[in-house]
Amino acid sequence: MDMVMTWLDPLRKTAEIGGPVVVILMGVSVLTLAVVLYKLWQFSAAGVGRHKALSEAIEAWDRADRTGARAALDRSTSYLVPIVDMALTSERTASERLQAEAELRFGRLERGMRFLDSVAQLAPLLGLFGTVLGMIEAFQSLQDAGAQVDPSILAGGIWVALLTTAVGLVVAMPTALILSWFEGRMEAERLFAEKAIFTVLSPSGRKASSHLPAAMEPAHG
Numbered sequence: 375m376d377m378v379m380t381w382l383d384p385l386r387k388t389a390e391i392g393g394p395v396v397v398i399l400m401g402v403s404v405l406t407l408a409v410v411l412y413k414l415w416q417f418s419a420a421g422v423g424r425h426k427a428l429s430e431a432i433e434a435w436d437r438a439d440r441t442g443a444r445a446a447l448d449r450s451t452s453y454l455v456p457i458v459d460m461a462l463t464s465e466r467t468a469s470e471r472l473q474a475e476a477e478l479r480f481g482r483l484e485r486g487m488r489f490l491d492s493v494a495q496l497a498p499l500l501g502l503f504g505t506v507l508g509m510i511e512a513f514q515s516l517q518d519a520g521a522q523v524d525p526s527i528l529a530g531g532i533w534v535a536l537l538t539t540a541v542g543l544v545v546a547m548p549t550a551l552i553l554s555w556f557e558g559r560m561e562a563e564r565l566f567a568e569k570a571i572f573t574v575l576s577p578s579g580r581k582a583s584s585h586l587p588a589a590m591e592p593a594h595g
Contacts (some may be wrong), residue, residue, distance in 0.1 A: 395504030395538045399497060403545045406493050409486045410552055420453040420483060422559055426564060428452045433569050436461065436577045453479055454567055463575040469571055476567045480560060487556055494550040501542020508535025 417423075427450035434442035447458060457476050512532055 381490065393504065393508075393538070395500060395507070396541050399500060399504075399538070399545050400539045402497065402500075404491060405559075406490065406545065406549055409489055410549075413556060416483065418557075421451050422483065422563060425450070425452050425454070428454060428458060428570070431458065432573050436573050438540075438577065453483075454563075454570065457567065458570055458574060461571060469575055472571045472575075473568070476571070480564065480567075483563075484560060487553060487560075488548055490553040490556070494546050494553055497542045497546035497549070498539070499542070501539040502594055504538025504542070505535045508532075509540065511535075556557075 427446050431443045431446035431450065434440075434446055443462065447455060447462070454476065457479075458473055460473055460475065511531065512535060
């Protein structure tokens with residue numbers, strides 16, 4: 375309990391000094407942390423980036439090894455398995471249909487990322503807004519002091535005002551880094567899915583057999 379209070383006491387003092395803007399930013403940071411933890415769990419549960427068995431299935435299919443492709447596909451836990459299974463089951467499935475199905479799954483994985491993007495962009499602006507309000511209050515206090523101007527009044531008001539900008543940057547910078555990492559993972563997933571769909575629909579083994587020289591083609595009749 376004492377350890378918790380040791381962590382919470384500085385936050386409480388910062389909120390009291392910074393005012394409502396800092397309180398709002400602290401609330402946004404808690405919500406942002408919850409979204410990030412949820413996204414990490416979601417990526418892990420979906421098997422994002424873990425496509426070893428699925429890659430083996432695609433490579434086997436590319437070699438015209440239908441049995442090996444099926445066996446590897448059954449071992450995969452990737453969220454892209456239904457897409458590849460659809461392509462393997464019916465090779466006539468249009469690539470546009472498969473890409474649309476893949477994008478539907480990508481859309482589910484990208485839920486919440488727009489919120490992170492909004493936090494990364496708006497948190498510094500919200501902090502700057504708090505700084506402007508604090509500066510206005512500091513200069514009003516300086517004006518009220520009249521001829522008896524105390525520099526500490528202005529200095530104290532300025533550092534308190536700048537506190538909101540600092541808090542806004544503290545919230546925005548890690549959010550932007552985490553969002554960039556999520557976006558990089560999703561870009562890699564799209565490239566993998568595109569390659570998988572193209573390989574299944576146009577395997578090199580089938581291309582090779584369809585372009586055999588006439589002398590090597592089996593005789594008929």
